[in-house]
Amino acid sequence: PAPTLLDGNAIADRTHDDLASSVDALRDAGVTPTVALVSMTESGAGRTHVSMRQQACSEVGIRCWVCEIDPRQPAASLFDRLAELNDDPAVHGVSVQSPLPDHVDRRAAARRIHPSKDVAATHPENLGRLFAGAPRYTPPTPAGIRRLLDAYGIDTAGKRAVVVGRSETVGRPMATLLSGRGPGGDATTTVCHSRTENLARVTRSAEILVVAAGRPELVDAEMLSEGVVVVDVGINRVDAGAAAGGQVVGDVDFESAAEKAAAITPVPSGVGPLTVAMLLSNTVDAASRHSGVDVDLP
Ligand code: NAD
Numbered sequence: 001p002a003p004t005l006l007d008g009n010a011i012a013d014r015t016h017d018d019l020a021s022s023v024d025a026l027r028d029a030g031v032t033p034t035v036a037l038v039s040m041t042e043s044g045a046g047r048t049h050v051s052m053r054q055q056a057c058s059e060v061g062i063r064c065w066v067c068e069i070d071p072r073q074p075a076a077s078l079f080d081r082l083a084e085l086n087d088d089p090a091v092h093g094v095s096v097q098s099p100l101p102d103h104v105d106r107r108a109a110a111r112r113i114h115p116s117k118d119v120a121a122t123h124p125e126n127l128g129r130l131f132a133g134a135p136r137y138t139p140p141t142p143a144g145i146r147r148l149l150d151a152y153g154i155d156t157a158g159k160r161a162v163v164v165g166r167s168e169t170v171g172r173p174m175a176t177l178l179s180g181r182g183p184g185g186d187a188t189t190t191v192c193h194s195r196t197e198n199l200a201r202v203t204r205s206a207e208i209l210v211v212a213a214g215r216p217e218l219v220d221a222e223m224l225s226e227g228v229v230v231v232d233v234g235i236n237r238v239d240a241g242a243a244a245g246g247q248v249v250g251d252v253d254f255e256s257a258a259e260k261a262a263a264i265t266p267v268p269s270g271v272g273p274l275t276v277a278m279l280l281s282n283t284v285d286a287a288s289r290h291s292g293v294d295v296d297l298p
Contacts (some may be wrong), residue, residue, distance in 0.1 A: 092283060119282035151179075209230050
C-alpha cells in the first residue's frame, strides 16, 4: 500500500490559522508581534528562506523586519546589529538566517542574541533549558517535526527512533525531544552522524527515522524496515542544468523509501513549512512574554 504522505503544508496552514487568532488578541491589546530576520548572505537559498518567512508572517499578521548585512562586512557589523535589536523594545524575536559567511562564527552570533528574543532557540541558555526539560523556546525544526507527527497521530512512546545528524539546530534537539519524557517523546533514541559505522544497520532498526544530514538521497529503501515512519529534513539544491535553475531534493530517496515506509514527508512541503510555522509560534510566544498579555498558542 502507498504510504501516508505527511503533508507539512496542510499542518502549517492550520497552525497559521490558529496563530492568526493569537496575533489578533495581542493586537487588540496594543501589541504587534515583531520578528527581525537578520540575513548576511547574497545566496539564492538564503533569499528564499527569508522570503518564505516574510510571506508566512504576513499571512499571520506578524510584523517582519528584514535586516540585511553585506556579507563582506566583518562579524562586528552583525554583532552591533544584534545589540541594537536586543535593545529595541518593539522587537520581540530575533533570528539570524543561515548561511553565514565563513568569517562569522555561528555560535558567536547565537550568543549575542538576547535569550528572551532568541525565537530560533540557538543561544546556549535556550539549548540548555531544552536539555534540562524546561524549554523557553523549542528549536523550530524539531518542534515542527513533533507537531507533524502529532497531527498524524503517530505515537513515539516506546518506539525505536533514529536521528541521522547531530547539529545543534536539528539533530541533537530532535533527539532530545524524542528521548524526553511526555508527548512526542519517550522513544528509545539513537543519534547517527558522519562517523557512524554501518549506518544502514542502525537505520534499519528504526520505527521512526528522522534524517537531517544534508546529503542528497543518502537514505533509500535498502536502509529501511517495512512500516517505518520517515521524516526527511534535508533541503539540498542539486543542479538540474542551468536553465532549470536547479532542483531541491531531500536526504531520502523518496520513490525508493516509499516502497517500505508507512508514512513519509515529501521534500519540499514536508518539514520546511512547519519550521517556519514554529518560528512564528515562538515569535507570538515572545511577544506575549514581553508584553505580559497572555494568549493561547497552537
Ligand atoms: P549540518 O550540516 O549542521 O549537520 C549535518 C549532520 O549530518 C552532521 O551532524 C553530520 O555528522 C551528519 N552527517 C553528514 N553526513 C552524514 C552521513 N553520510 N551519514 C551520517 N550522518 C551524516 O546540517 P543541519 O543544519 O542539521 O541540516 C541538515 C539538512 O537539513 C540540510 O540539508 C539543511 O538544509 C536541512 N534543513 C532543513 C530544515 C527544514 O526546515 N526543512 C531546517 C534546517 C535544516
